[in-house]
Amino acid sequence: MNPTAPNPYESPMTKIVEDIPHRTTGALSLACAVVIVLANLAVGCCLAFAFWLFGVWMIDDELAFRLTPAGWVAIALSRAAEGLVGAVIIGLPLAVANRVAFAHLFPQREPVRWLVAAAPGWLIALGSLLGSIQFLIQKPYM
Numbered sequence: 001m002n003p004t005a006p007n008p009y010e011s012p013m014t015k016i017v018e019d020i021p022h023r024t025t026g027a028l029s030l031a032c033a034v035v036i037v038l039a040n041l042a043v044g045c046c047l048a049f050a051f052w053l054f055g056v057w058m059i060d061d062e063l064a065f066r067l068t069p070a071g072w073v074a075i076a077l078s079r080a081a082e083g084l085v086g087a088v089i090i091g092l093p094l095a096v097a098n099r100v101a102f103a104h105l106f107p108q109r110e111p112v113r114w115l116v117a118a119a120p121g122w123l124i125a126l127g128s129l130l131g132s133i134q135f136l137i138q139k140p141y142m
Contacts, residue, residue: 036101037116043094044120048127051086055079055131056140064141076136083128091121 059075067075098117102109 033102036098037119040094040098040116040119041123044123047090047120048123050127051083051124052127052131052134055083055128056134056138057131058140061141064139072136072139076132079135080129080132083132084125087121087124087128091118091124094120 055076095114095117099113102113102117
């Protein structure tokens, strides 16, 4: 059998579909990258705001009046730790998914890929830490 002969069982669309990545222009890849980066920033900022609120949220009067300064630190540290765990739980799957998406768009830029892929997790961790620090400084209660 001749290896260059066309396969009678192969669809004519197979060649077209195989050629799509080669015909993709740089502008389309750039547009996809911009959409992915903006979506990452939007998700990261919304979740960072939610985790900041969680970290800075006030406690009730009864607990606030009984707490020593070490108690306020313990609550702030527990809120920060919970926020960091949440950042890992949410950020790690997003980073893996984003890295896979960017692997097809920009195969030659490994550091940029990891930086952008991990952005939502870093934003969540930053929001949680800032909220916990603000809670520790302001000591909010009802």
